[in-house]
Every structure is written in C-alpha cells, then in structure tokens.
Amino acid sequence: MRIALDAMGGDQAPGEIILGAILASRSFENIEILLVGDQQKLNTEIKKAEFELQGSKLKVWHASEVINMEEHPAVAVKKKKDSSLVVANRLVKEGKADVVISAGNTGAAMTASLLTLGRVKGINRPAIASLMPNLKGVGVLLDAGANADCDPENLVKFGIMGSIYAEQVLEITNPRVGLLSIGEESTKGNKLVIAAHELLAKTDLNFIGNIEGRDINKGVCDVIVCDGFVGNVVLKMAEGLSSALFTQIKEAINTSLKSKMGGYLLRDSFKILKASLDHTEYGGAPLLGLNGLSMICHGSSNAKAIKNAIKAAIKAINQEVTGKIMKYVAEV
C-alpha cells in the first residue's frame, strides 16, 4: 500500500509531517510513504530527525511548488501544477498511490482532490466526513464543510457515505444515521432538512430520524448528517467550546491554593479528558465521494495527528471504502 503525503502542507510542515511519517513507518506493516515536496528541504528535515531513508518505508517524491494557507484554493490549484498538494493527488489518480493525505490549505486540498480524482458516479457533492468524539465513543459527521449549500438529495448521499465509513473504518455494526435538526419530529427543521428526512426514511439505512444539537456529543447515533455550513459551525464550535471550558477549568484551578492542590491531584484525569477532545487522536477527515481516497488533516497537525491519519487511511484502503461507496451508490 502506498501513501502520498503532502509533506509541505500544514502549519508545522515539513518537520512534523515527516516525523509523523517516521512514526507511521515504525508502527504499520506493508506500507510505503511517499513524502511529496521540495527534495532539498525534505532531505534536510529527514537528516535533522536522524532518520535513514535507505531501506526504510519512506521515499521522497520531488515537487517544486507549495500552496500556502492564505492562497485562494481554486486559483492556487490551477496555477501550481507542481505543488506538493497537486502532485500528491496526481499520484493517486495515476495509480502510484492509494491515498493522498494533506494538512495544508483545506479549500485547496478539497479542490485538488475534486479536480484530480473526480467524483464517484451518482455523487454530486463529495463531503468531508469528520470524526466527532462523544460520550460513548466516536461518530462521524458529514458534511463538515465542503458544501455550504446543499439539496435534500445531497444529504441522503452523505448518509450513505457516512454509513459505509462508520461500518468499515470505525467498525460500527449497522451504524445509526441521525439527521441534525431542531426538533425530534419529522416535521421539524428548515425546508432542506424536512425534505431530506422524507428521503432518508425511504432508504435502507439505519435511519433513526432527527437528532438535535444537544444530542451531538451524547452518542445517540453514529453518523450525523447535515449540510456543510451547519457541519462546519458545529465542528468548530465543539473545538472552541472545549477549549473555552478548559480555559475556565484552568482559571478555576488557579483561584486558590486549595483549588491548585485539587488541580494537581486531578492532572492525570484531565489528561484523559483532554485526549478525548483532541483532534490529533483521529488525525484526518476523509473526503468521501471521490474516485480515490483523500484525507484532509487539521492545519495544526503534529506528528501524532499525521500518524493517526495514516492509520485511518490504511483501514479505509483495506476495507475498500471508496469501492464500496461506488458500488452502493450505483445500486440506489
């Protein structure tokens, strides 16, 4: 299995990306990781990490350009044909790799994959499937931001793709699909959601009906379906609220000597709590609905996040997620 890793994409690239690849190469069998980016820069970083390329699972694949975080996605992707991101996507298109992984400019990563890999027949709108930790484990939410405006049919396809991902990669049997709305009844919601509810009820998905905002982190379902605007707000809010709460907890701990002692005694427990909210645990979000697998990572990804993204990618490839989406969608 071959993994094309955009080694120049991300706030901490190329250093942490390469370290992530090294970690992955030590943990996972039967893989080859193509580090795509400026050969000279990558070699310098690899040397810094005191890693020996020769005989390892890592290989440098030269690409002369870089797409920055601030660049306009479509413009940059079309202009920079030899950027690490575009080249990494091309490797998948040409069958030289099984997945492309990038922590770079999210819009550009989506555009590059969409333009290079193309959509699965029957899927108009590929979606970002983001993992959401909940009280019972982890679920998947889609779309997390690829499509700000959707139609009811799009939402049905998100349900299908999410269901396949949850079953194959998260190993959840008969995953429960919930439609994010503002009331439990099928008649509650905006026009989009009310129409999507009707369509979802007719599929053979394990559709449990509407869920509400308060259910998102409860784990009442395994797949949360919503449009990309709502999904992106929800995802970023979960991040922001968790971090706001931690700030408050820290402040609470620092109010008195007594509370400081309490915080000290609790520090290991908070670590567990923190880990469960930590995006590096899950690594990357797959862009589903393309003729090839593309994983999009958080811009701030560190080595651990990259390693975990590679882990999820390996699972998705072994389970033939892309092929199963093609097959299922063709049958609908």
Add this chain to the structure above:
Amino acid sequence: MRIALDAMGGDQAPGEIILGAILASRSFENIEILLVGDQQKLNTEIKKAEFELQGSKLKVWHASEVINMEEHPAVAVKKKKDSSLVVANRLVKEGKADVVISAGNTGAAMTASLLTLGRVKGINRPAIASLMPNLKGVGVLLDAGANADCDPENLVKFGIMGSIYAEQVLEITNPRVGLLSIGEESTKGNKLVIAAHELLAKTDLNFIGNIEGRDINKGVCDVIVCDGFVGNVVLKMAEGLSSALFTQIKEAINTSLKSKMGGYLLRDSFKILKASLDHTEYGGAPLLGLNGLSMICHGSSNAKAIKNAIKAAIKAINQEVTGKIMKYVAEV
C-alpha cells in the same frame, strides 16, 4: 410595572414558577406579578409555600385551560383561548401587563405572542434572542429558533434588534455584531450569509464581519447573528456539550482516590464554572420584534430561572427595548 407570568407553563409548573415569583417579589421593587392559571391549583401551591397573598406583590389571575408541552403550537393556541399562556399574552395586548413570561411549550409561547401582540412594523420575523455565556461575559445570539428558514433581510433585522437588546439590557456600549459563518472573509458562507454580510456592512451597526463556530464562546462579539436553524443547533449543542464535559469531568474525578481528593478540593471552583454555563442564571430569552415584550424560558426552569427572567424583563421594560426597536426599525 406589571408582569404576566404563565404559572402553568413549564416542566416544574406551577410549584417552581410560583416560588420564582415569590423570590422576585422579595427582590424587586415597584412590581406586581400576575400569576395566570387555574385559581384553585395556584392557591393550593401558594398555601404550600406558606406565602401570604394579601398585601403582597403577587395576584392570581384565573385561566381555566393549560397548553401542554406536547401539543401542536398553532392548534393549541387557537383552540385554548382561556389557557394560562394565551390569557397572559392577552393581558399585555390589553395594557394590563408590561411583559408576558412563560416556561411552557416554546412553540406555543412564540405563536401566542406573535398572534396576540403582533409584529413591529418593518419586522417580518420576530426572533428569539438567547443569552450566550462566553469567556469574557455574556452575549446575545439571535435567532435561537423562531425562524428555521430566513432571507438576508431577516438577518439584518436580527442584528439591529440584538444590538439594541445588548446595549439596553446587557449594558454593552456600542455592541459588536458578528455574522456566524464558516470563514472570516466576506465571501465565505452559504448563499444566505454571503448576501446578509453585504447588507449588514451597509448598516450603521458596529458590524465586525463574519465569526466562526470556534469564536462563539470566545466573546469576540456581543451579538451573534444567524438563522433560527443554525442558532437552535448552536444553542442546544452548547448545552449538550457542556453537560457531556461535566459528565466526563465527574468520571475523571471518580477514577481514583487521588483524583477524588482533587475533585473535592476543586468543588467550589467547579461551582463557579457550572454557574457560568447554567441557563437559570439568565432566566429567559426575549422574543424581539413584537408590539410588546414576551420572555420565553427553558422548559426546565426552576424558581431561580423564573426570578432571573423577571429581573431581565424589568430591565428591558425600564429601558423601553420594545419602543426602541420600533423607533430604530422605522428609521432604517
């Protein structure tokens, strides 16, 4: 000042509603609270609370019917003309009260106020303005659920009404208005939000542009503008995520003797943290844009929540919020 309180509305009605009125009567000057509901039931509860109506600020106003939590809002409001909710709204319409407060069926409370009080000229869609605690204090989010589908013009009016409420009731000078979207740039968002951004930029509001999900609890702005679908998801998610985090913290505390001791030493600090997330602190959300003031409370409201809703209502009345919205909207 007269307050019409729907004494039969809410999960804990009439007991906690009456206790809230009693608390308010002891805390606030120059008010009279009309407890609207079944005379016999209310008198029994008042007796239970060992409260002496005679000479107090409380008065029972009989209404023979009750709208339940499960009833269809529009149907129930139209059918039950002598329900506590409808009667309480009528008291405002007829000038016998300055505000109506209800913790009952939210949809019915909105419908009753909309049908009874009517809309301010220039406002097509009244909005629920919900208070959102953030790291720097408290802001207001609207619409929190009254309008699932909106047009750009509606969002502009939400900004205006929220700005007036933040200035007059929350005492925030020149409140910053933010538009909830999925990117900071004016071109980011769905069609609705991109169009609303353009319109908001032309008003003389203190419009700071788009904010993202992660900013909601940071306190980067004082008024958060969004449609009622997104607002309701956000509001309920904040509730759900906070409670999920507390569950996790509790579990973390209970993992070992050491962490239990830590939790014990931190207990006072957690109280502060909890209070800041507690909806009873803020009591009620005003339905803005009507010819009269209506406050909608959480279904689970207890006495403290009712007291705080009355407190917010007193401020809104003293600051003539309704009149100011009418005046400002007429000028736009």
